[in-house]
Amino acid sequence: MGVVGEGTRASPAPGAAWYTNWLATWTLAVLLFVGRIRDLLWRGRPRPPKGYAPLTDPQSSFYARRIYGRIHDCWNRPIASAPGPWVDVLERESLEGRTRATRALPPTGARRRCLNLGSYNYLGFAASDPYCTPRVLGALSAGGVSPCASRACGGALPVHSELEAMVAEFVGAEDAIAYGMGFATNSASLPVLCGPGALVLSDALNHTSIVAGVRSGGAAVRVFRHNDMRHLEALLRYHIAEGQPRTHRPWKKILIVVEGTYSMEGESPPLAAIVSLKKRYGAYLYLDEAHSIGAMGGTGRGLCEHAGVDPRDVDVLMGTFTKSFGSAGGYVAGSRAVIAYLRRHSPAHLYAAALAPGAAAQVVAALRLMRGEGGGGRGAAKVAQLHGNAHYMRRRLIAMGLHVLGDWDSPVVPVMVYHVGLLGAISRALLRRRVAAVVVGFPATPLLLCRLRICVSAAHSREDLDYALDAIRDVAEVAGIDYARPAGRLWGLRAAARRAAAAAAAALARGGAGGAEGGGHGGGGGTRSASGGGSGAGSWRGSSSSCCSGSASGGEAESEELSAAAADAHSCASSTAGAECCCDEAACACAGARAASC
Amino acid sequence: MRRLTRKACLLAALGLCAVAWSKAAEGPLRRALSFSSLATSLRDVDAGKIIQALQEMRLRPIRQAWAEFWDIFGPGGRLHPDWFIEHQGHLFIEGGLMAIILVLFFQSGYRPSKEQEEEPLTEREIDELCREWKPEPLVPDIAEEDQLPEPPVIQEWENSHWVTVAGRRALNLTAADFLGLSNDPSVAAAARATVERYGVGSCGPRGFYGTFDVHLQLEQDLAAFMGEEEAIIYSYDIATVASVIPAFASRADILVMDEGCSYPIQQGAKLSRARVFTFKHNDAGDLAALLGRIEAEEARERKPLCRRMIVVEGVYSNTGEVAPLRRIYELKERYKYRLCVEETLSFGVMGERGRGACEAAGLEPGQVEIICASMSGALGSVGGFCVGHSEVCDHQRLCGQGYCFSASLPPYLATAAIAALRILGTPDGQALARRVRGAAAELRAALAAGPPGLVLAGAADGPAAASPVVHLHLDPSVESRLGPRPAVAAALQRVADILLQRYGVFVALPRYSVLDEVHPRQSIKLVANAALASEGRVEHVASALREAAAEVLGGSDGGSDGGGAA
Numbered sequence A: 001m002g003v004v005g006e007g008t009r010a011s012p013a014p015g016a017a018w019y020t021n022w023l024a025t026w027t028l029a030v031l032l033f034v035g036r037i038r039d040l041l042w043r044g045r046p047r048p049p050k051g052y053a054p055l056t057d058p059q060s061s062f063y064a065r066r067i068y069g070r071i072h073d074c075w076n077r078p079i080a081s082a083p084g085p086w087v088d089v090l091e092r093e094s095l096e097g098r099t100r101a102t103r104a105l106p107p108t109g110a111r112r113r114c115l116n117l118g119s120y121n122y123l124g125f126a127a128s129d130p131y132c133t134p135r136v137l138g139a140l141s142a143g144g145v146s147p148c149a150s151r152a153c154g155g156a157l158p159v160h161s162e163l164e165a166m167v168a169e170f171v172g173a174e175d176a177i178a179y180g181m182g183f184a185t186n187s188a189s190l191p192v193l194c195g196p197g198a199l200v201l202s203d204a205l206n207h208t209s210i211v212a213g214v215r216s217g218g219a220a221v222r223v224f225r226h227n228d229m230r231h232l233e234a235l236l237r238y239h240i241a242e243g244q245p246r247t248h249r250p251w252k253k254i255l256i257v258v259e260g261t262y263s264m265e266g267e268s269p270p271l272a273a274i275v276s277l278k279k280r281y282g283a284y285l286y287l288d289e290a291h292s293i294g295a296m297g298g299t300g301r302g303l304c305e306h307a308g309v310d311p312r313d314v315d316v317l318m319g320t321f322t323k324s325f326g327s328a329g330g331y332v333a334g335s336r337a338v339i340a341y342l343r344r345h346s347p348a349h350l351y352a353a354a355l356a357p358g359a360a361a362q363v364v365a366a367l368r369l370m371r372g373e374g375g376g377g378r379g380a381a382k383v384a385q386l387h388g389n390a391h392y393m394r395r396r397l398i399a400m401g402l403h404v405l406g407d408w409d410s411p412v413v414p415v416m417v418y419h420v421g422l423l424g425a426i427s428r429a430l431l432r433r434r435v436a437a438v439v440v441g442f443p444a445t446p447l448l449l450c451r452l453r454i455c456v457s458a459a460h461s462r463e464d465l466d467y468a469l470d471a472i473r474d475v476a477e478v479a480g481i482d483y484a485r486p487a488g489r490l491w492g493l494r495a496a497a498r499r500a501a502a503a504a505a506a507a508l509a510r511g512g513a514g515g516a517e518g519g520g521h522g523g524g525g526g527t528r529s530a531s532g533g534g535s536g537a538g539s540w541r542g543s544s545s546s547c548c549s550g551s552a553s554g555g556e557a558e559s560e561e562l563s564a565a566a567a568d569a570h571s572c573a574s575s576t577a578g579a580e581c582c583c584d585e586a587a588c589a590c591a592g593a594r595a596a597s598c
Numbered sequence B: 001m002r003r004l005t006r007k008a009c010l011l012a013a014l015g016l017c018a019v020a021w022s023k024a025a026e027g028p029l030r031r032a033l034s035f036s037s038l039a040t041s042l043r044d045v046d047a048g049k050i051i052q053a054l055q056e057m058r059l060r061p062i063r064q065a066w067a068e069f070w071d072i073f074g075p076g077g078r079l080h081p082d083w084f085i086e087h088q089g090h091l092f093i094e095g096g097l098m099a100i101i102l103v104l105f106f107q108s109g110y111r112p113s114k115e116q117e118e119e120p121l122t123e124r125e126i127d128e129l130c131r132e133w134k135p136e137p138l139v140p141d142i143a144e145e146d147q148l149p150e151p152p153v154i155q156e157w158e159n160s161h162w163v164t165v166a167g168r169r170a171l172n173l174t175a176a177d178f179l180g181l182s183n184d185p186s187v188a189a190a191a192r193a194t195v196e197r198y199g200v201g202s203c204g205p206r207g208f209y210g211t212f213d214v215h216l217q218l219e220q221d222l223a224a225f226m227g228e229e230e231a232i233i234y235s236y237d238i239a240t241v242a243s244v245i246p247a248f249a250s251r252a253d254i255l256v257m258d259e260g261c262s263y264p265i266q267q268g269a270k271l272s273r274a275r276v277f278t279f280k281h282n283d284a285g286d287l288a289a290l291l292g293r294i295e296a297e298e299a300r301e302r303k304p305l306c307r308r309m310i311v312v313e314g315v316y317s318n319t320g321e322v323a324p325l326r327r328i329y330e331l332k333e334r335y336k337y338r339l340c341v342e343e344t345l346s347f348g349v350m351g352e353r354g355r356g357a358c359e360a361a362g363l364e365p366g367q368v369e370i371i372c373a374s375m376s377g378a379l380g381s382v383g384g385f386c387v388g389h390s391e392v393c394d395h396q397r398l399c400g401q402g403y404c405f406s407a408s409l410p411p412y413l414a415t416a417a418i419a420a421l422r423i424l425g426t427p428d429g430q431a432l433a434r435r436v437r438g439a440a441a442e443l444r445a446a447l448a449a450g451p452p453g454l455v456l457a458g459a460a461d462g463p464a465a466a467s468p469v470v471h472l473h474l475d476p477s478v479e480s481r482l483g484p485r486p487a488v489a490a491a492l493q494r495v496a497d498i499l500l501q502r503y504g505v506f507v508a509l510p511r512y513s514v515l516d517e518v519h520p521r522q523s524i525k526l527v528a529n530a531a532l533a534s535e536g537r538v539e540h541v542a543s544a545l546r547e548a549a550a551e552v553l554g555g556s557d558g559g560s561d562g563g564g565a566a
């Protein structure tokens, strides 16, 4: 995905046409501008007591307050069922009229059964399972809820050693150590492996837990461009030749850290090339298989199997149990010496509560199934089903003209949206169609590379996927994110302009949630929107919404629909936010006019 | 740097050049600003005041010299700037400036600076260097003094108070499930029902459909129990405070920590990159002095107001001592710091309602900004939580790393915690907590004199004795007698083995990581619990400890089975 700095830089997307980039930038600029104006006029955050600095830095929380805050109903949606192929999503009160930008929305009590394209339930172990659940219940009787002590100080149970042995065997390593949390697996193991004097070469898109681990160890870090082997080699050569900064002492060791499947890209690194590089230069390799263990490779043994690399050539194999195995925790597998050292010194082994026995038993049962025990090759069938589903989903999405990222086998299927403003509209529209998918924006991706992320599961049937694809097709058409659909140059330009107008309108409409979610539970939504009627801001609303739809009127039906939705949303914006609305509308009208004139 | 100065010179020269040109070109402006008007006014001054003054001082030669000087440099004089400019003399100035520019230009263009003079390494040389480089092994061999006996494994788990280890059924003094709430049938039933309904894992972070209704319920219950506005749960204990601290402190901010704080706090401080100051362990006087010093320093350097936070543990996991929270609270108010208290080992046990060390110190909910605790303590589950103002929790939902970037707590662990919390809130639960506090105090008092070779950490009575965790440190003199670390560890392990096999008491020997900046003395850790609170058990444990210690650590003369037993 091109050059992406620590995940915060807004770099143009190479896959998108120049005008898409340009217009996406423009939408963002409008949002930022409006946000700044609002910051000037309203505080939007509590005043700290006298003598204290504000609890949050206003500059660093700007994005959260002013952009994420407009669409935060798209995240943190609570569910009330197992995260299986279908979930019960709890509906929440609408976003409109809330004065505190990012405050969690209280649930209304209503539920909506949705197809689950959001959970990391790759192998379908999330819900209760005829093989796993009895074993988990057995472990609960045999080991309690939690030993309430660390593994090193009296919290070790037989199920832990059993789990570690099975993991080591499954991934093909000499030994393994299990922890109670995937994040802590990285953040507590990496500092043990690389302290001061060591150099870490880290992929630009590595997960926060890796960054935290490396940083708390005190090693030097250099970031190489995502999956760019030339850059990695150049860095290796440069740093081995130059040694440590200032002292020019040789580095004690160099650790390359990559992920098996990048969670926002669905891509895997070229593992064979990395292994040959690390062998040539004497570096060590740390592979985070959080998303690839269970999901990649013919029998789910992870990226090594997928790439045909001997797992013993990877020095440290890390993974989590939270994704494919539907449990909690993580592991590190490697040579006996490495694991012994971690057992002696890893803070998550010495200080943290041991992995809950139930969670451990779930992984043991899942690994058993993957190994082919317990009933007719269910494990192998799951992997085959997952890969089939992933291929099917990707193929169909690409055929729809969407920009789809990722490897064919990868269960993570990101669809590029580019416009921040469209994220909220897409997520809400999909939810209305009973599809629970995840949209990801800024902190997780660069500003201009926001996307819709679909996680495919082995538990999805073909009908499920077709259902999702129908909904996605309709929404994608309305939102106009089918960037790869063949279109004349000028046509593409005009469509893009309308898209940007729609995006700006949708983004600036704070009441969008009311429009999107209110539809689902008529009665509750009605009482809220009624209050918006008689305020003085009404005239503003009228003029701006007509302007928005006016800007789109020359075009196809697609963007009309979306801006109509936006106008709807406007007209039910509540009166409490009246003053703020004015400012919104003005900017929105301006955005619409400018975009239409392109 | 040098290049920069050169650039600046060039710019300045160019600027001067431009001024000179404009002087020559613009008639009226030049006249308005010309030197002649300046000079006339100068002469007025000289006529009126200066010459008179000079005459009065009878400094004729000087006056004469001045007059001569004025003939040449004054208006109409040969070297007066006006004349100079009118007779195209400015061309000389410009020529000179041009020359300077050229010199500077050629300098920067043609003479490479020192660091550029070094030839870059050739590919061959880099190849060679790469071949020659010998990396250290990925992990060092475990140093001999770091080698410890295999940690014990629980073979059979009856409940959190009674376990079988190495073939012997024993009272479990390692688990922090103080009240044994996880043994309650309602807790187990809740966990089982949730596993059947929701499966085990949450399969996603809180943001991405990983928020379950039971998480929201647990957060509500925790907030209500603690009397705070809001609570936020994390999926693991050591990730809690390590995520909370960086959410509220960054590079420019100040963190003041007790020097005895445990590793997760140290990690949080490191991740925040804030300026970290430490004060002497549990020494409020030192804290006061430190805060005063920092305030003076900040005022002297006129630093802008930054976020400042004091971080302490309610009960220190490395020593079992209770922090002087009342004093710390007063200091924090005086110096306007926020306070973060890690309550893992005090939550559920200390305080009248079981809210922890802050309550025990007489602090009201809301007075301490941030309280963090593990759910692997009194709640008998897994995970961590943080309570505080809703602003505190809201911000973590955006910035708490372990919250945003990790799968949420398995729902069954959340329902187990909900059930445990429900018991804790009842009068029965509070009575149980009181009994455990009593047992802890009794144990402390019984061990106050210290079994031979062991020293009780922290106070033996008073409010500090309410801590449910008792550390018995090895006496330094015994430690030096025993020799190197492995021998010390082996001796303590023998004490633990005797306690287990002969007396049926299972205790833990804490171990510490190389990453830990605190290096506590080796110790035996006892965690008081509800089973200890029953009739006669405290005395049994205390006498078992005395006897085992006497046997292994013996009298000071080195006899291994001296008559140290009381």
Ligand SMILES: Cc1ncc(COP(=O)(O)O)c(C=O)c1O
Binding pocket: A181, A182, A183, A184, A186, A207, A209, A259, A263, A288, A290, A291, A320, A321, A322, A328, A329, A330, B405, B406, B407, B408
């Ligand atoms: C690459 C990577 N590593 C580690 C983790 C953390 O795992 P867990 O969710 O089990 O804490 C994640 C989870 O999102 C991940 O994507």
